[in-house]
Amino acid sequence: MNIQMDHLVIGAANLKQGVDYVRDLLGVDIPYGGAHEKMGTHNHLMQLGNNTFLEVIAINEDDEAPNNPRWYGLDDPFVRRQNEIEPALLTWVVNTKNIEELTKQATFTVGNAELISRGSLSWYFGLPEDGRLLAGGMLPYAIEWQTDVHPSTNMADLGCKLHKLEIYHPYPSWLKDALTSISALDLVEIKALPKNSTPYLVAHINTPSGIKKVTSHGTL
Template identity: 40%
Template structure:
């Protein structure tokens, strides 16, 4: 099956609060993310940081002022307790045909769901239990529909994603999935316990999120 190429779109750092997540990002990268908004369907809110053209970092946390959703929140937020350490939890790949990309995937990435935040509307894959696919290292898929791309609204602080490193006990599974998605972007795969590491260039040097 021929699918449109997927491109690394954004990284997701989960945190118990937006304040804790923002402090973590500032400590590692020297820059604070800017205000985002609310995800009414998920009971979450976010802050964002530009990492270059068409790519950004998202800090996401449970919104204490929002009602609990009828389904598990994304990125396993419900399973993390009340005071966990902010962590790089997931990544998302952009496509212009999410249905075809999801069908071509060699691993289950979830179902395609509509989502919105303010003037932005998109389609995204989500697993029924809110977990991150492929033992926590598989991507979500996203297709932006209305409102353009978030990076057009974000300040440029001179940050750039140098590499996203994926480790997994069976790296061939990850490589096969990325090949099926025709993924473009600085992504490397190696053997090891399931994990994600992002290396980000900043004006003060390279910072690492893991």
């Protein structure tokens, strides 16, 4: 199964807050992407090299609330409170040419493959029914783009490249087994934490002003 890193997701209480966060952290102004009517969200996007990208996402208060829970845990009261304090890296996404096959092979619940669109783009996305983050964001969502060319090629190139994604976890063997089941183990570096520690993500991004770190809410 050919699995690739697709994108990193930064959650924010609103898009201005998220854009300001990226500017302060990476030194760039990430441009607007669009709205996801089915999810009641909107985003800003930029390339991270090698057919990957960075997404800043927030609830779209100007749009009607969806009939289903939003993705990326954005309706979760804990996630919402954390995002109101400060934006952070919520999770990561892998892409596949066959999301149904990935779903069957996964030892964890990927969710139902739902067709989603934004403008002229469409894709299948693995959505848990309750919209939750998978393993608190440590396990990736899965996407199958309905395009011949990866959409990141049409996003702004601001000189930022993903160097690596690290996952710090108190149960590294479990995490490795889960990622191995979807052929995604080689996409990240897994670091062991002491038992009872809070897992977290650290993305190392090469920017025009050097390598910067984007972290999840659980970072110590």
